[in-house]
Amino acid sequence: MKKIKFLLTAFLAMTMSASFVACDDDDNTQQNNFTKYLSSVESQVKTKKAKSNNKKALLLVAFGSTWENAHQTFKGIVSDYENDQAFKDYDVYFSFTSAICINKSREGEHYESQDFYAPNFWLEAIGRQQYEEVRVQSLHVIPGEEFLRLRDNYIKDFKNNVYGDLDDQYLEEGVKVFVGGPLMAEQEDVDAVAQALNSNFNQYVKDGNVMAFLGHGNPEGYNYGNGNVRYEQLETALQAINPNYYVATVDMEGNLLDDLYDRMKDRVKADATITLHALMCIAGDHAHNDMSGIENEGDSWREFFAEKGYKCEYDGNDANAANTCILKGLGDYANIRAIWKKHTKEAVEMFAEEE
Known part of the structure; x- marks a missing residue:
């Protein structure tokens, strides 16, 4: 022993x-x-x-x-x-x-x-x-x-x-x-961003079509400073301009893709075109994958909406394709x-x- x-x-x-x-x-x-x-x-x-x-x-x-x-x-x-x-x-x-x-x-x-x-x-x-x-x-x-x-x-x-x-x-x-x-940073900034976004994208919400912005958001336990409220405020400000604008996130509880669809499904025509754009400084990993499904096919906003019968597509290999996933960031626009x-x-x- x-x-x-x-x-x-x-x-x-x-x-x-x-x-x-x-x-x-x-x-x-x-x-x-x-x-x-x-x-x-x-x-x-x-x-x-x-x-x-x-x-x-x-x-x-x-x-x-x-x-x-x-x-x-x-x-x-x-x-x-x-x-x-x-x-x-x-x-x-x-x-x-x-x-x-x-x-x-x-x-x-x-x-x-x-x-x-x-x-x-x-x-x-x-x-x-x-x-x-x-x-x-x-x-x-x-x-x-x-x-x-x-x-x-x-x-x-x-x-x-x-x-x-x-x-x-x-x-x-x-x-x-x-x-x-x-x-x-402040409510007045939300209003300014809404005006800038509408100036850039108003053509996508004509004839009952929809423009949806994908934000990041903080998980509830990490929502320091209550920054998540800005996404809700922005959707409200945008919809005051045109009701066919929507804002959701990949990480904010209560404002994820399913929540976005629940807000849309009874208000948007069945054959609407859904245009997607990242509400982030750049079009990075979330824009390429969570939004467009370029690498993780089967788990993207684009595919989700396509399965619901909406026109929402992306073909990065075809310059002439009618792409409705815009792979740009907010930093690409001078007014932002x-x-x-x-x-x-x-x-x-x-x-x-x-x-």
Whole structure:
């Protein structure tokens, strides 16, 4: 028995030792990656600031995506800001909040391999170059989980010098930090978005046909800031213009595809054409799959409505097909980008009361 106990103890000690080594290896890998990523970002910021000699920085922050057309939308948004005279004194930078999108972009999923970085790297690098003003603009749609994490974690961590290597006097007196809210930050934004969407898509709701927007939404347990209410408010605002507009989500309890159909089925003609569009900054994974069913056939909004007898189709291989799945994001439309840019111009200074 003593021999068995000794062997068991020895085995446990070896296992625990291996676990500690593994943990140490993981910690070292994470630390090495952090140093590598920060070095890359800092090099970009340092080079841009030296070239422009600007004292103001603007960080655009999106959730992220791995799809090529989505990346083109992001580039268009960045270019729009860079070419806007209102931001001529700003160095413009761009970030993802989604670790999954960052990692998959590095792997080259659906797009050539490209490095993107979380907001903390950009803010740290911006702080090291001691910009006098930092504007952070959310490219999210609602004031939900992602926006609140940006505002309440990333930006506050920067201001609180979480890595401990920024100058305290600079943080306390030398830099002002502003944050621009998401697309539908307030009720007045909802009304502006409704008007913009109708201007872009009113042709799709003529003759009893329907335009349905696919939003993301937050699960009920993650509905921080009650951002989900914006989807209901937007449908109300759109239907005040034309009753054939609808808004639903992939993740908001009570406003999923089945709920959308329940609202539609007794109001929409049986042979109506249903046009689908993502209510997201870009047309990414949800637009390609949940909406259009490009990769996960049999489980998409398009197929659901087609099975109900409506005209709702997509053929990405045929440029002449009568496609009713529009694979664009909100960021592809100038009048929508104008609302984000308005928020940037009117951004609220954080920590002003503390200072």
